[in-house]
Amino acid sequence: MWKEIILLVKKEAVLEWRQKYAINGILLYVVSTIFVAYLSMGAGKGNLGVPVWNALYWIIILFSSVNAVAKSFVQEHQGRQLYYYMIASPEAIILSKTIYNTLLTLVLALLGYLVFGLVFGNPVADQPLFLLNLLLGAIGFSASLTMVSAIASKASNNGTLMAILSFPVLIPILLMAIQVSKNAIDGLDREINLDKILTLLAINAIVAVSSYILFPYLWRS
Amino acid sequence: MKTYWWKILAILLLAYTIVAGLLIEVPRLPILNETIRALFFHVTMWFGMLLMLMVSVYYGVKHLRTGELRYDDLAVEFTNTAILFGVVGISTGMIWAKFTWGDYWTNDPKLNASAIGLLMYFAYLVLRNSLTDVYQRAKISAVYSIFAFAAFIPLIFILPRLTDSLHPGNGGNPGFNAYDMDSKLRTVFYPAIIGWTLLGAWISTLRVRYRRLERKLEDHLINQ
Numbered sequence: 034m035w036k037e038i039i040l041l042v043k044k045e046a047v048l049e050w051r052q053k054y055a056i057n058g059i060l061l062y063v064v065s066t067i068f069v070a071y072l073s074m075g076a077g078k079g080n081l082g083v084p085v086w087n088a089l090y091w092i093i094i095l096f097s098s099v100n101a102v103a104k105s106f107v108q109e110h111q112g113r114q115l116y117y118y119m120i121a122s123p124e125a126i127i128l129s130k131t132i133y134n135t136l137l138t139l140v141l142a143l144l145g146y147l148v149f150g151l152v153f154g155n156p157v158a159d160q161p162l163f164l165l166n167l168l169l170g171a172i173g174f175s176a177s178l179t180m181v182s183a184i185a186s187k188a189s190n191n192g193t194l195m196a197i198l199s200f201p202v203l204i205p206i207l208l209m210a211i212q213v214s215k216n217a218i219d220g221l222d223r224e225i226n227l228d229k230i231l232t233l234l235a236i237n238a239i240v241a242v243s244s245y246i247l248f249p250y251l252w253r254s
Numbered sequence: 255m256k257t258y259w260w261k262i263l264a265i266l267l268l269a270y271t272i273v274a275g276l277l278i279e280v281p282r283l284p285i286l287n288e289t290i291r292a293l294f295f296h297v298t299m300w301f302g303m304l305l306m307l308m309v310s311v312y313y314g315v316k317h318l319r320t321g322e323l324r325y326d327d328l329a330v331e332f333t334n335t336a337i338l339f340g341v342v343g344i345s346t347g348m349i350w351a352k353f354t355w356g357d358y359w360t361n362d363p364k365l366n367a368s369a370i371g372l373l374m375y376f377a378y379l380v381l382r383n384s385l386t387d388v389y390q391r392a393k394i395s396a397v398y399s400i401f402a403f404a405a406f407i408p409l410i411f412i413l414p415r416l417t418d419s420l421h422p423g424n425g426g427n428p429g430f431n432a433y434d435m436d437s438k439l440r441t442v443f444y445p446a447i448i449g450w451t452l453l454g455a456w457i458s459t460l461r462v463r464y465r466r467l468e469r470k471l472e473d474h475l476i477n478q
Contacts, residue, residue, distance in 0.1 A: 180401060187394050188384040198381060198398065201374040202405040236408050243404040247397045250318050 037121060041129030049137075056137075059101045063145045066093050071152045081153050087215050090149050095174070095207060097145065098138045102178035103195045105130055106186035123252040127179065127244060134175035142167045158220025166213045169230065173206035173237040180244035183251050206240070209233040261456055267449030271295075274442045281439070292350050293439060294446045299343030300368070302450040306336040306458070311403045314396035326392035327465050330382065331458040333375060333399060339454060340372050367410050374402045 049056050070089055074081065081089070117126060146167065150157075157163045181199040185191050213229050275294035310332035317325035347365070348358045359365065378399055385391035 177405065184381070184394055184398050184401075187390065188381060194381060194384060197373075197377040201370050201377060202402060204370050205405060205409045232408075236405075239404055239408060243401055247318075247401055250393060251397050 034122075034125060037125040038129045038132070041121065041125060042133050045129065045133040055104065059097060059137075059141065060144060062100060063093065063097045063141055064148050066097065067145060067148045067152065074153075083156055083218050084215065086149075086153060086156060087211060087218060089153075090145065091170075091207060091211050091214070093149075094138075094142050094145055094170070095203065097141050098171075098174045098178060099196060099199055101137055101141060102134050102175060103182050103185070103191065105134060105179060106183050107191060118252065123249040124245060126252065127183070127248040131176050131179045131241065131244070134179050135172050138171040138175045138178075139168060142171055157218050159217045159223070162223060162226065163214055163217040166210055166217060166230070166233075169213075169233050169237065170206065170210035173210070173233065173240060174203065176237060176241040176244060177202050177206065180240075180248065183248060187251070202240075205236050206233065209236065260452055264449055264452035264456060267445045268453060271442060271446040271449050275446065278438060278442060286354075289350060289354060290439070292346065294442055296343060296346040296350060298443070298446045298450045299339045299346065301447045302454050303336045303339040303343060303371075305451050306332045306339065306454050307403060307406075309455075310336065311400055314399050317392055317396045318400075321389070321393070323388065323392060323469075324466070326396065327462045328458070329396060329399065331461045331465065332454075333378065334461065335454045335458045337372065337375050337379075338457070339450075340368060340375070344368055344372065370409060371406055374406060375399075378402065 070093060074085075074089075149155075178199055181202065182195060185195040185198060188194055209229055209232055213226050213233065216226050216229075271294055275291055280288065280290050310329045313325045313329035313332065317323075317329060344365075347368075351360065351365075352358050378395060381398055382391055382395045385394060
């Protein structure tokens with residue numbers, strides 16, 4: 034099982050590497066969105082309040098990860114999907130896609146953090162906690178978005194469907210992540226965040242487990 | 255009598271709810287006063303909605319296990335009625351909030367949770383409409399509804415912890431939490447929950463029967 038998953042993750046990475054336009058496109062998407070936000074806020078360094086900084090950052094990450102993950106089931110055509118269907122178990126496929134998308138979302142979030150800090154200034158006081166929170170948020174985002182993109186790929190009218198199906202599901206994760214990252218920016222005592230981080234972990238676990246259980250049904254159709 | 259006793263029960267319970275709910279002596283609490291009667295008509299909507307969503311998830315699971323369309327009919331119609339209850343609940347709540355809190359919409363965790371829940375299930379309906387094949391539609395929407403429900407449950411528990419609710423009984427507001435809910439209120443509140451839920455089940459089963467007749471007619475036309 035694990036061997037299969039590692040192999041499939043490698044396959045995703047190689048595939049991404051061969052058609053570089055997709056990954057480059059999404060990276061450019063993050064950078065240009067941040068730049069648009071920067072210009073429209075008309076704010077220089079440090080002029081942005083912490084709540085606004087935080088909310089803007091997470092919204093940009095939300096939209097770019099929706100866009101990044103949306104293609105995970107549509108990029109390969111039917112014939113090849115049938116081939117995977119025959120050689121790999123559905124559990125391995127959903128896990129490998131989730132792991133790969135976590136890495137992708139994490140890269141996006143880190144790049145976004147870098148550029149965001151560059152143009153808006155970086156107010157984060159507790160860096161390790163902020164990064165840990167980014168990791169947890171990326172896991173949650175990719176777990177639910179991978180499942181939703183599998184659902185949306187079965188239907189036509191993909192783009193809209195992807196957004197409306199995923200936003201309500203993502204809200205709990207987003208809210209917890211925003212809270213923790215607000216505390217990390219303010220550099221509050223880590224004790225306060227403990228139960229929030231645990232809740233975030235619990236939501237991630239619920240989402241991951243339910244997609245692990247439900248995906249085989251989707252894959253079979 | 256064997257099969258429809260619960261419909262009679264629903265009528266009786268709802269008649270009792272309306273008569274007793276409007277007439278019984280209610281405790282005078284500050285701010286709430288007479289509007290405490292919203293407990294029987296507004297709060298019960300949410301209980302009904304959640305119960306019906308659970309039923310819908312149950313039939314969704316059953317559909318995935320057996321692949322039979324009749325379970326899908328039940329799942330979708332219970333979701334539809336749950337959405338109806340949700341919309342009624344949110345609009346009665348908004349009217350009440352306008353007169354009690356002075357605004358139709360406040361940043362209250364319960365309001366937000368219910369709005370997000372409705373967004374989820376509207377998305378569910380859009381998803382259903384975008385699929386044309388009946389079997390595929392049934393399967394995929396069952397998967398999404400179970401997935402959405404799994405994400406919705408933590409939301410109900412998380413949101414109230416983030417900010418205090420303005421709702422009666424929360425955050426030191428007077429109202430009906432476990433301690434000051436009057437035993438007299440309970441005698442109407444619990445029957446009201448059962449009554450409204452039974453009414454919801456009734457609406458759903460009617461719509462399921464309509465759906466089945468429609469399908470039969472279609473099959474008949476095709477096989478002519």
